[in-house]
Amino acid sequence: MPNIPENIELEPDDYDRPSKSQVKRDMLELQELGKQLVELSTDRLKQLPLSETLYEAIRMAQRTTSREGRRRQIHYVGKLMRHTDADAIRTQLDIWENGSREQTRAMHRLEALRDLLLKDDQALTGLLDAYPGADVQHLRTLIRASRKEAQNNAALQPGQDPQRKHYRALFQAIKALNDSTEQE
Structure with a gap:
């Protein structure tokens, strides 16, 4: 154990932001939510509170047939999901899936x-x-x-x-x- 001078007080760091791991988990959740959106029909997509850019990105992912191209497009959808109200989308998906x-x-x-x-x-x-x-x-x-x-x-x-x-x-x-x- 390194020698630490006794006159220095060690206090825990007070981070105001989430850890890198938490940020990555959040991004992966949004990406997974984006995958769910890509699987929805056009009628259902129109009922969700999506920005025009996100809606078009989802539609592009639905039309993409190449595996790698679709994977990249879904990543892009996940990136765009950071700027939307994901909780409202999750709530609506839950209602559709499980019924009220x-x-x-x-x-x-x-x-x-x-x-x-x-x-x-x-x-x-x-x-x-x-x-x-x-x-x-x-x-x-x-x-x-x-x-x-x-x-x-x-x-x-x-x-x-x-x-x-x-x-x-x-x-x-x-x-x-x-x-x-x-x-x-």
């Missing part, structure tokens, strides 16, 4: 309501109270057809595909009711 949790919960509620309608006749009364403008006859027809479809599916031999036409139609009818009240 609220939408998922809403779909599960509608599925549970459909299953309740198929099991319990009183559930239709509750549904009509919640949605007074609903077409009662159409809903009853769909429920009846779905129940008959379920009975036929229960009698199928192993390996035969069950029918789900009326089951899905009932879900779509409930979803349409829900959507119409949300828009009002």
Whole structure:
């Protein structure tokens, strides 16, 4: 160990900036995000908050067929990503990939309501109270057809595909009711 004079105080360096390693990790994350953007469709790209330069660079990478040229273009996209709001882009990509949790919960509620309608006749009364403008006859027809479809599916031999036409139609009818009240 080197001899350090005792009158010199050693204090940790107070860096105001990230380390070189952290900067490199951040750049690689942005480059990876750029790769994800290159894989998106043009319609999805237009929905993101991208600068014109970045958008054109991504489109160029999508059109590039040579492996090395594409790699270089993706590096360039990663470099341009430093000047954008990467968090907003990541958030939107996450919503597209996983769907919003609220939408998922809403779909599960509608599925549970459909299953309740198929099991319990009183559930239709509750549904009509919640949605007074609903077409009662159409809903009853769909429920009846779905129940008959379920009975036929229960009698199928192993390996035969069950029918789900009326089951899905009932879900779509409930979803349409829900959507119409949300828009009002």
